[in-house]
Amino acid sequence: MAVYTDIEENALKNFLLDYDLGSLISFEGITEGVENSNYRLVLSSGNYILTLFEKRVNSAELPWFVGYMGHLAKNNISCPLPIKAKDGQALRQLANRPALIVTFLDGQAVKNITEQSCLELGRALAKLHKAGEGFDSERSNKLGAQGWKALLSQCDSHGDQKIEALISQTHCDLEKVLSHWPEPKELPRGQIHADLFPDNVFFKNESLSGIIDFYFACTDFFAYDIAICINAWCFENNEHYLPQRTAMILQGYEEFRPLSPLERNRLPVLCQGAALRFLLTRLYDWIHTPPGAKVVKKNPWDYQKRLTYFLEHKSV
Known part of the structure; x- marks a missing residue:
């Protein structure tokens, strides 16, 4: 918002x-x-x-x-x-x-992410995916893999060396991710939230009370939605990956929708893609947000760190 x-x-x-x-x-x-x-x-x-x-x-x-x-x-x-x-x-x-x-919706975003809040997140995400199965209309993911190259092409450093270095590295990383990206029919898909960051999940009395901000929702891989959550919830201080949080998200999720072996196998590259997607949109907004807009710009380098982690580690 x-x-x-x-x-x-x-x-x-x-x-x-x-x-x-x-x-x-x-x-x-x-x-x-x-x-x-x-x-x-x-x-x-x-x-x-x-x-x-x-x-x-x-x-x-x-x-x-x-x-x-x-x-x-x-x-x-x-x-x-x-x-x-x-x-x-x-x-x-x-x-x-x-x-x-x-x-x-009553409640507030969690201030301190815990393993319990990650467990509840996984449960809520699986319920969301199951509930969406009855909504037959589809919406393509405009910020999905097919649009990443075009989005990066719209980012200009305007002479800023730090941004230029980020753009250059992202070009290289983009090719690595796309070379292993799943085919459209390779994994189970349906309606996903696609932006389930902690500020879009409300808690009340330490229990998850609701989900907001559905304006990136689309039709895509269910496991990609999980990968977005792993990126958003499972790093401490934007740098240190906490695998136990991921384990709790997956545990909660599979209580209601078990993942297939192929979904498990493809989760690392989906995490790479999720990191790349938010790196790109943050970079675009960092460059293009108009002066005077009442908005806190998000740091794209935070997601470069996540992307680097998932490129270097082949498991989650």
Whole structure:
């Protein structure tokens, strides 16, 4: 989450007239994340999240996200539920951006990752994958392996030697990863979250209470979603890999969806690809985030370290 587009209070009040949500009490921007503009709304009927879609999200695909979140909520996954306006539509326009209001989930991101929180993460991810099996519509992974070369080609160092060195090394590493990447039908696939970082997983009273931010969700390898979690949850201080956390994620996951031997075998290269994907998007945002945007830019070098680790170690 982040804020790229500012909202005027009167414009927001007029926007809310299309809903049966009561009156506006307060609103504030949420600076976490990097993709869309997000606001926390306090209305007389309760708390909500307003998202204005920017950058990488294709507006034509937004109904897919709305449908997917609605499907998950109906299948007992604790996630934000899109709110429909008086005309029955969830998607609207505000500040010349596609806009969506969703329910507010109680809880907060875990402050200190533990083996227990990793176990619960694995369980929740498997349940998410199982629940998505009934959602037949597919969305291709726009930030998947087929798009990595194009994304890297859009990164220019502008004379910065440190960035130039990162770009050069990433070109080499990209070829290594792609040379071993699974074929599209090689592994089980379905609907995945594709961005399940700790700040997108809520806990309450030390128990996992919900999952948010589904705007990278897509149809891809289930095991790739696990690899993303391993990258995001299993490193300490962005450098030291903690294999026991991975073991707990896998243990929790396999309570509900056992991995095939081939999925296990391909998990190391999927971890390489997950590290590469976030290195590339962070590098792109590091270079292209506009001045004045209310967003905390993520460090791409953190994911270069992860990528280097997984390239040097052939097991997870």
